[in-house]
Amino acid sequence: QQPVQSPQAVILREGEDAVINCSSSKALYSVHWYRQKHGEAPVFLMILLKGGEQKGHEKISASFNEKKQQSSLYLTASQLSYSGTYFCGTEVSYDYKLSFGAGTTVTVRA
Amino acid sequence: EAGVAQSPRYKIIEKRQSVAFWCNPISGHATLYWYQQILGQGPKLLIQFQNNGVVDDSQLPKDRFSAERLKGVDSTLKIQPAKLEDSAVYLCxxxxxxxxxxxxxxxGTRLTVV
Incomplete structure (x- = not known):
């Protein structure tokens, strides 16, 4: 079952922050975050495992709330290069299928 | 390290024709995925292989789509016959x-069915 992402789209000015949420109705083993630029393949950002570990990539970080089966991606002090569509991918605890959400389109303007 | 190779990059076919896509994964990678990404949507998992065995193909339209991974390395995805709604990017x-x-x-391979 595909995870649910919100919001669908975000428009930011450089330097602003944003949060993207990803939730699942099933018990998750891991959450993956990817960014896809127009016409390109998705690029890996980070993986979070159950246990609430928080990870970071440049000024992009994420958390995983195992009790809520929810992950959040934090874009801090956004840069123009952060523009793209962010997808969360989830693996449930019993079959490890990697399923993706519908994506959140982030536009960062100067 | 060489990346995941796919071919062709683009394909235009008429409806009811057949088409095949090829994927060469990174050397040593046991798991291979095929996704369908329709414009503006997230990647939809079609099939997931673990070596040459199928882990999941629950969303593969088996009346027209087929996939195989011979010897646990390269993989091909075939559509026969194609429909207009199959127009999408196929990601391995x-x-x-x-x-x-x-x-x-x-x-990815961008497929356009006309």
Whole structure:
């Protein structure tokens, strides 16, 4: 079952922050975050495992709330290069299928 | 390290014709995924292989789509016959295994069915 992402789209000015949420109705083993630029393949950002570990990539970080089966991606002090569509991918605890959400389109303007 | 290779990059066919896509994963990667990405949507998992065995193909339209991974390496995805709604980018990805491993994506094949 595909995870649910919100919001669908975000428009930011450089330097602003944003949060993207990803939730699942099933018990998750891991959450993956990817960014896809127009016409390109998705690029890996980070993986979070159950246990609430928080990870970071440049000024992009994420958390995983195992009790809520929810992950959040934090874009801090956004840069123009952060523009793209962010997808969360989830693996449930019993079959490890990697399923993706519908994506959140982030536009960062100067 | 060479990435995931896919071919062709683009394909235009008429409805009811057949088409095949090829994927060469990163060397040593046991898990291979095929995704369908319709414009403006997230990647939809069609089939997931672990070596040459199928882990999941629950969303593969088996009346027209087929996939195989011979010898646990290269994989082909076939559509026969194609429908207009099959127009999409078909992405292949691979990873060392399942769980806690990054998936690497190929550039994809953009299919247009007219």
């Amino acid at each position: 990805a691979s990873s060392h295994g399942t769980g806690n491993t990054e998936a690497f994506f190929g550039q």
